[in-house]
Amino acid sequence: MKILTAAQIRAADAFTIAQEPISSLDLMERAANAVVAWLTQRHGSETPFFVFCGPGNNGGDGLAVARLLHQRGYDLHVFLVGAGPKQSSDFTQNLNRLPQEIPVTPVTSASELPTALPQQAVALDALLGTGLTRALEGPFAQVVDYLNQQPVPLVSVDVPSGLFTDAATPAGSTVVQADITLTFEQPKLAFVLPSSGPNVGEWHVLPIGLHPDFLAQVTSPYQLLVPENVKKLLRPRAKFSHKGTFGHALLAGGSYGKMGAITMSSQAALRAGVGLLTVQVPQVGYNILQTAVPEAMVLTDEQADYLTQFPEDLSRYQCIGIGPGLGQAEASGLALENLFRQKLPPLVLDADALNLVASNRQLRQHLPPGSILTPHPKEFERLTGPATSDDHRLQLLQSFCAEHDCYVVLKGAHTCIGTPTGDFYFNTTGNPGMATGGTGDVLTGILTGLRAQGYSALEACQLGVYLHGLAGDLAAEALGEASLVASDVYRYLGAALKKLSQNP
Numbered sequence: 001m002k003i004l005t006a007a008q009i010r011a012a013d014a015f016t017i018a019q020e021p022i023s024s025l026d027l028m029e030r031a032a033n034a035v036v037a038w039l040t041q042r043h044g045s046e047t048p049f050f051v052f053c054g055p056g057n058n059g060g061d062g063l064a065v066a067r068l069l070h071q072r073g074y075d076l077h078v079f080l081v082g083a084g085p086k087q088s089s090d091f092t093q094n095l096n097r098l099p100q101e102i103p104v105t106p107v108t109s110a111s112e113l114p115t116a117l118p119q120q121a122v123a124l125d126a127l128l129g130t131g132l133t134r135a136l137e138g139p140f141a142q143v144v145d146y147l148n149q150q151p152v153p154l155v156s157v158d159v160p161s162g163l164f165t166d167a168a169t170p171a172g173s174t175v176v177q178a179d180i181t182l183t184f185e186q187p188k189l190a191f192v193l194p195s196s197g198p199n200v201g202e203w204h205v206l207p208i209g210l211h212p213d214f215l216a217q218v219t220s221p222y223q224l225l226v227p228e229n230v231k232k233l234l235r236p237r238a239k240f241s242h243k244g245t246f247g248h249a250l251l252a253g254g255s256y257g258k259m260g261a262i263t264m265s266s267q268a269a270l271r272a273g274v275g276l277l278t279v280q281v282p283q284v285g286y287n288i289l290q291t292a293v294p295e296a297m298v299l300t301d302e303q304a305d306y307l308t309q310f311p312e313d314l315s316r317y318q319c320i321g322i323g324p325g326l327g328q329a330e331a332s333g334l335a336l337e338n339l340f341r342q343k344l345p346p347l348v349l350d351a352d353a354l355n356l357v358a359s360n361r362q363l364r365q366h367l368p369p370g371s372i373l374t375p376h377p378k379e380f381e382r383l384t385g386p387a388t389s390d391d392h393r394l395q396l397l398q399s400f401c402a403e404h405d406c407y408v409v410l411k412g413a414h415t416c417i418g419t420p421t422g423d424f425y426f427n428t429t430g431n432p433g434m435a436t437g438g439t440g441d442v443l444t445g446i447l448t449g450l451r452a453q454g455y456s457a458l459e460a461c462q463l464g465v466y467l468h469g470l471a472g473d474l475a476a477e478a479l480g481e482a483s484l485v486a487s488d489v490y491r492y493l494g495a496a497l498k499k500l501s502q503n504p
């Protein structure tokens with residue numbers, strides 16, 4: 001699903017209005033009906049709604065929602081901020097349509113607001129949407145500060161007011177802290193970025209029938225990974241297939257005290273469906289691997305406690321995953337340098353393999369093209385230098401992937417896949433329970449297992465990241481978020497694969 005800029009959304013509105021054709025007032029009515037359908041499914045008519053409207057079309061949405069909720073028997077209170085000569089015509093028309101029984105309070109300062117909203121109420125933020133051009137101040141900022149302190153659910157219409165959708169929101173500015181954001185037709189970039197995402201709360205995309213021709217032809221470097229698209233990547237297993245059909249993966253890593261990491265990667269690669277798995281570990285890992293992962297073949301290093309070499313014949317492997325539990329011994333770095341000089345199958349690099357690459361210019365310069373790197377933000381910044389903002393981090397991601405012709409899976413609440421072509425894919429699965437040691441090792445195993453099966457680097461990233469989060473979601477559903485551990489993620493990988501393949 002494409003993530004569009006505010007300007008593209010305006011163009012989509014205009015195209016729909018001209019081509020469907022539909023008046024902008026009726027399009028607003030459609031948007032308002034979608035919000036009302038969502039709200040009335042979750043709140044009975046005993047819930048009073050307090051609707052805070054700005055002077056533009058976002059405020060117009062709020063007024064239309066207030067009228068439609070009133071028609072359904074809800075108790076409504078409307079507050080107007082900034083209304084006057086600059087109000088939009090659809091706002092004015094909806095204000096004129098508002099039934100007289102709904103109390104309307106113009107607000108020029110916080111003193112005109114009720115001391116506190118009743119606890120059973122829901123507050124609706126329809127102050128400003130995608131038309132935001134500057135940080136909030138004056139009565140807008142005062143009302144937002146007030147709303148953020150109210151002990152009631154705060155639902156933002158389209159966008160939390162004060163949040164810029166596709167540019168950085170100035171630090172320290174006043175922004176609605178929404179519990180829920182009901183956004184129209186397409187998600188916005190700010191929703192998936194770490195500094196702005198928390199303001200959006202739980203977000204839902206409400207279709208309002210923008211013209212499909214426009215949505216099909218508009219281009220955006222930013223996409224969301226949604227099940228409808230990810231599912232198409234899955235390859236069914238043919239009846240006459242055998243273990244050779246599903247590739248042979250090599251995982252390399254582990255060191256004294258860190259054998260769990262490579263063990264979990266191994267489990268994950270197997271659960272991702274790889275046909276054969278060999279694991280290269282220091283000697284300390286031999287018994288551990290053979291016992292914990294009987295399905296894997298194990299090769300041991302000359303060294304007892306850390307890796308100093310890779311197998312000589314690499315031609316039998318369709319993918320090599322390196323890094324989980326590797327450590328940063330100098331000899332391991334030298335082994336990587338030697339490896340990068342050879343003709344290699346596709347690589348997946350994680351954890352200490354990334355730290356070794358970050359601290360060694362030779363390694364960075366000879367990064368094999370087409371590699372998949374899976375850093376968390378700190379590991380990423382070791383590779384690229386510090387990012388000063390979310391936007392800057394995306395720029396660094398784009399230039400790193402282009403320069404090294406590689407795929408970077410930047411891990412986070414909405415993991416972002418950067419590609420050599422400059423396209424970005426944001427994940428939609430996963431939960432805070434996965435913020436626990438070892439889930440990254442599981443991801444490395446999944447990506448290695450998928451790549452070895454013949455999925456392209458981009459397919460493996462999309463499918464792997466999505467399934468990893470989905471497995472975590474299924475695990476959290478069964479076990480709760482707090483006690484979720486990394487091994488639960490690979491244990492639920494089969495269920496995730498099944499769920500994705502059955503998705504309608």
Ligand SMILES: NC(=O)C1=CN([C@@H]2O[C@H](COP(=O)(O)OP(=O)(O)OC[C@H]3O[C@@H](n4cnc5c(N)ncnc54)[C@H](O)[C@@H]3O)[C@@H](O)[C@H]2O)[C@@H](O)CC1
Nearest residue numbers: 013028031056057058128129130131132133134135136158
């Ligand atoms: N036909 C359409 O265009 C549709 C628009 N929709 C709604 O329209 C919204 C966009 O509406 P608008 O473009 O009218 O913009 P907004 O309602 O977001 O903002 C209104 C106006 O406020 C002014 N403004 C910007 N920053 C401000 C600030 N910091 N303080 C005070 N005023 C400020 C600007 O002049 C802006 O045009 C969307 O977010 C969505 O809610 C929906 O009704 C769907 C259909």
Ligand SMILES: [K+]
Nearest residue numbers: 125128159161
């Ligand atoms: K809003």
